[in-house]
Amino acid sequence: MSKEIGQSDESERKTLPIEKGFPIERVNEIAEKEERAKRHYRPIYTMHKWWARRHGCVFRAISLYTLLDDYEDITVHEPGKNGTLSDYRSNSGEIQELLESVELANPESLWKLYPKDVRVEDKKILDPFMGGGTSLVETSRFGAESVGYDLNPVAWFVTKKEIDAGQTDLDELEEAFRQVKEDVSEDILEYYRTPCPNGDHMADVMYNMWVKELDCVSCGSTVPLYKDYRVGKGRYENKGGYNVLCPACESVVFVEDWKEESTCSECDHQFTPSEGNIDRGYICQDCGQKYGVLDGIQEQGGFDQRLYAVEYYCPTCDSKGLSKSKVKGYKAVEEEDIRLYEEASKEWANSDELKRYIPDERIPPGIKTDSTLFEGSIGGGHNVLRHGFKQWKDMFNDRQLLALAKILKSIDDIENQNVSEYLLLALSDALRTNTMMTPYQSSANKSNHIFKSNSFDPPQQPVEGNVWGTEYGMGTFESIWEMVVNGVEYAHNPTERYIEDGDTTESSPFSQKIGQGASVHCEDMRKLDSENEFDAVITDPPYYDNVIYSELSDFFYVWLRVLLKDEYDVFEPEKTPRAESIVANPAAQKGAAEFEDEIRQAFNTASKALKQDGVLAFTYHHSDVESWGELLSALCDVGFEVTATYPISADTHKFFEGEAVSFDIIIVARPANERDPISWNSLRRNIYRTAQKTRQRLEENRDLSRGDIGVVEMGRCFHEYSKHHGKVERAGETMTAKEVVDEIYGVIQHGSDIGEIDVFLDLLETPDASYDDLNKLSRGTNATPERMEDMRLYRMDDGFTLGTWDDEKRIAYIQSRVDSDEELTDLDKAQFLRYRWEHGKSVSEYLGEWEITDDLRELCEGLADATGDDTYRNILESRLSDF
Ligand SMILES: C[S@@+](CC[C@H](N)C(=O)[O-])C[C@H]1O[C@@H](n2cnc3c(N)ncnc32)[C@H](O)[C@@H]1O
Ligand SMILES: [Zn+2]
Ligand SMILES: [Zn+2]
Ligand SMILES: [Zn+2]
Known part of the structure; x- marks a missing residue:
């Protein structure tokens, strides 16, 4: 789009379905289900972690309501029928009907195409912040040419593997996996065995449970840092109780109530399992000395770790048909368990060749790694660097490093680059669970993953899973590989799940594979210098300091880099780009003002890249009035007008309490037309009128909460404002977008009524106002022509005369x-x-x-x-x- 505002003429430009209405209820209904079962709805997005991924259904719906503008360019294929055309034919007028029927009160007509394999011709779409690839992949499924940017190499790689998936041979993948399995799985699994408690044979380890240890600063005793002594919740017939560790004899025993005093069934020791020795510091069990954990770690140059329990699964007992609680359970640590770890550790020490496969980058100081080094805060204590971790590899124990290096080396031996990259993808995602940075969730009988809280949070009781994997256990290499394969399969045969008459239905596979027509670039989007090129920009931009992608993604980056640095230039640097990453981050000396400035530059780039009749549709995180104001003014300043906003998460009820709440919205904007000056007074009446009309129509026809309705009203009011941005006069001064947003907020929060005086003012502004004008202007308001006549605000005795x-x-x-x-x-x-x-x-x-x-x-x-x-x-x- 050209920078000159006002060249386009609204009459030539089609109003898009999404500007008329959006089926919020439908999208939320699916999003809720997709959230609970992501790996079934769209397995393409569960191949590898990316932060703040949006739901695919949201972007599918946005695409459907944004890209479908001209019925002549749309073809609809029936899923599962080898791409045959559906009954919706572009020439039959039916599609036109679907498009034209979309309206605020009832946007559902187009929804009929949600489960269909829909293609649009000749559309070029940009996603400048593709992240994990959700919007890029979803737009590409409409057969559009989709171009994605992200400056983060991890995001780029993850999305690249998503769009390559449709063109990747599954047999070749399976074959490569078999090869790696043959190569290393037995060697790794040998280190994850434990004597079976039920007989004279070995069982598999699901989880080894470790506890950190520090010395007592007073008496020198070793203090294990147990928060409490829970090992795992009772299962099967033991439901309700807990398996706990006896601090005296270190047996794992069962108790009914872990908060009550209990007696160890092995040694008669009396203890209360909920009372560990961590309480804002660690407490010596011998002398009672209390000391800070961080201080202890720093003064003692790190910490020791000790194995305290094992969760096992025994295939032998399973095949013999033993009861479930015997086949899988918790047990005390034996000498053999310690010996196996020591053996792995020794092998690791002697494996110089394997060490090439382990990243040796240092953990860079950052707001997520040592927040005490920088001024300004993003909340939460982030200080992994002060927990004794220096290099990324310190987040793993020797046995994990050995196993991971063996797998990586074997992946490196695969000749087909594309195929080896999928195995690398699986390995990278498996790092999340195969690190000493995650605790075991004893109350859920499973391990966590490192990014549960979007930060590096070293646990006192880390859990070590079985890296290769056995029958059970979360996040093993083998189970993650299965997810990757499911993703690739889905890319070949993508389906849609949707809700029909209250039931979830899955469509047959679409013939349009994932990734066709899509391309990805690893670059700062502000370097994009295309002009007038794209029909749509559909994206999910970064939001303030919501996620500091660059710092978190280094965890994966350094490992991916091992195999990718010779392949792709973007993996050359030691860490992911910081300075160009658009985010408020004190460690990069960037606050809210810098972020706002950068996001403006981003909108400006998008605005230039768009065609004159193009559209920008993006999701955003809303938190307060101020950020709305900032957003509206940024968009308007670079030449957009906002034409609609919609809520996408169901929880908008707090919208009216004026608190700093957050929820997600969709914003639709288009290149602005020429802007006319207007007085605040008359804009205010437009806004009143718009808000009121919008609310009435939604309340009468839709099943939306008051908060949801408020968001839609907001968008319509923003549209009114956008037409006059920079030209709104109040008492001789030009109002800023922020001031207007404040006012609009007030109107929407407190409701607005248009009465006789407002209509009278409207009439004053209408040239040669007539009785017809009066009728029009008072429709849908609280003013009636009768009452206005009684008030002598007009009279008819001498033609239409205003009072x-x-x-x-x-x-x-x-x-x-x-x-x-x-x-x-x-x-x-x-x-x-x-x-x-x-x-x-x-x-x-x-x-x-x-x-x-x-x-x-x-x-x-x-x-x-x-x-x-x-x-x-x-x-x-x-x-x-x-x-
Ligand atoms: C909110 S995320 C996108 C998430 C995505 N919608 C998804 O579902 O996975 C925003 C992305 O913008 C990227 N980003 C930040 N600054 C950028 C820049 N200057 N150029 C390109 N991408 C950038 C970040 O790396 C991040 O991946
Ligand atoms: Zn002591
Ligand atoms: Zn005991
Ligand atoms: Zn057994």
Whole structure:
């Protein structure tokens, strides 16, 4: 789009379905289900972690309502029928009908195409912030040419593997996996065995549970850092109770209530399992000395770790048909367990060749790694660097490093680069669970993953899973590989799940594979210098300091880099780009102001890249009025007008409490037309009118919460504003977008009514106003022509005449109310004063008597704006000089 605003002509531009309406209820219904079962809905996005991934259904719906504008360019294929055309034919007029029927009150017509394999011709779409690839992949499924950017190499690689998936041979993948499995799985699994408690054979380890240890600063005893002594919740017949560790004899015993004092069934020791020795510091069990954990770690140059329990699964007992609670359970650590770890550790020490496969980068100081080094905070204590970790590899124990290096080396031996990259993808994602940075969730009988809370949070009791994997256990290499394969399969045969008559239904596979027509670039999007090229920009931009992608993604980056640095230049640097990453991050000396500046540059790039009749549709995180104001002004400044906003997460009820709440919205913007000047007073009435109309239509026709409705109202009001951005005058000054947003917020939060006075002001601004105009303007408001006539705001005896201050009948009406001491409206007062002023009569006695409210002042401003008669501005001020 050209920077010159005002070249396009609205009449030539089609209003898009998404500008008319959006099926929020439908999308939320699916999103909720997709959230709970991501790996079934769209397995393409569960191949590898990316932060803050959006739901695919949201972007599918946005694409459907944004990309489908011209029915002649749309073809609809029936899923599962080898790509045959569906009954919706572009020439039958039916598609046109679906498009044209979308409206605010009922946007559902187009939804019929949600489960269909829909293609649009000749569309070029940009996603400048593709992240994990959700919007890029979803737009590409419409057969569009989709171009994605992300400056983060991890995001780029993850998305690249998503769009390559449709063109990747599954047999080749399976074959490569078999090869790696043959190569290394036995060697790794050998280190994850434990004596089976049920017989004289070995079982598989699911999880080894470790506890950190520090020395007591007073008596020198070793103190294990147990928060409590829970090992894992009871399962099967033991439901309700807990397996706990006896601190005296280190057996794992079962107790009914872990918060009560219990007796160890092995050694009779009495203890309360909930009482560990961590309480804002660690407490020596021998002398009672308490000391800070971080201080201890720093003074003692790190910490030791000790194995305290094992969760096992025994295939032998399973095949013999033993009860479930025997086949899988918790057990105490035996000598053999310790010996196996030591053996792995020794092998690792002697494996110089394997060490090439382990990253040796240091953990860079950052807000997520040591927040104490920087001024400014993003909340939460982030200080992994002060927990004794220096290099990324310190987040793993020797046995994990050995296993991971073996797998990586074997992946490196695969000749087909594309195929080896999928195995690398699986390995990288498996790092999340195969690190000493995750605790075991004893209450859920499973391990966590490192990014549970979007940070590096070293646990006191880390859990070591079985890296290769056995029958059970979360996040093993083998189970993650299965997810990758599912993703690739889905890319070949993508389906849609949707809800029909209350039931979830899955469509047959679409013939359009994932990734066709898509391309990805690893670059700062602001370097994009295309002009007038894209029909749509559909994206999910970064939001303030919501996620510091660059710092978190280094965890994966350094491992991917091992195999990719010789392949791709973007993996050359030691860490992911910081400075160009658009995010507020104190460690990069970037605060809110810098972020706002950068996001403006981003919108500017998008604006240039868009065609004149293009559209920008993006999701955003809403938190407060101020960020709305900032966003609206940024968009308007670079030449957009906002045309609609919609809520996408269901929880918007707090919208009205004015707290700093957050929810997600969709914003639709288009290149702005020429902007006309307007007075705030008349814009305000437009906004009132728009908000009221929008609310009424939604309340009457849709099943939306008040908060959801508020968001839609907001968008419509923003549209009214956008047409006049930079040209709104209030009391002689130009209003900023932020000021207008404040006002709009107020209107939406407190509701707005359009009454007789508003309609009268509208009429004053209408050239040659007629009775028809009156009818039109009062429709859907609280004003009625009858009441306005009673108030002499107009009369028909001599053609249509407005009751202005110089209309005798109107003044006579006001005078009679003054005389009989009846209540006056602000308009009565203003006109009465104006009349007296004109005729040289004193106004001070009235000014002294009436309360001069803000409303009255504002009305006088409004009258001055509407009529160009500045006297209205002066009459209230005359009070003093009059005395
Ligand atoms: C909110 S995320 C996108 C998430 C994505 N919608 C998904 O579902 O996975 C925003 C992305 O913008 C990227 N980013 C930040 N600054 C950038 C820049 N200057 N150029 C390109 N991408 C950038 C970040 O790396 C991050 O991946
Ligand atoms: Zn002590
Ligand atoms: Zn005991
Ligand atoms: Zn067994």
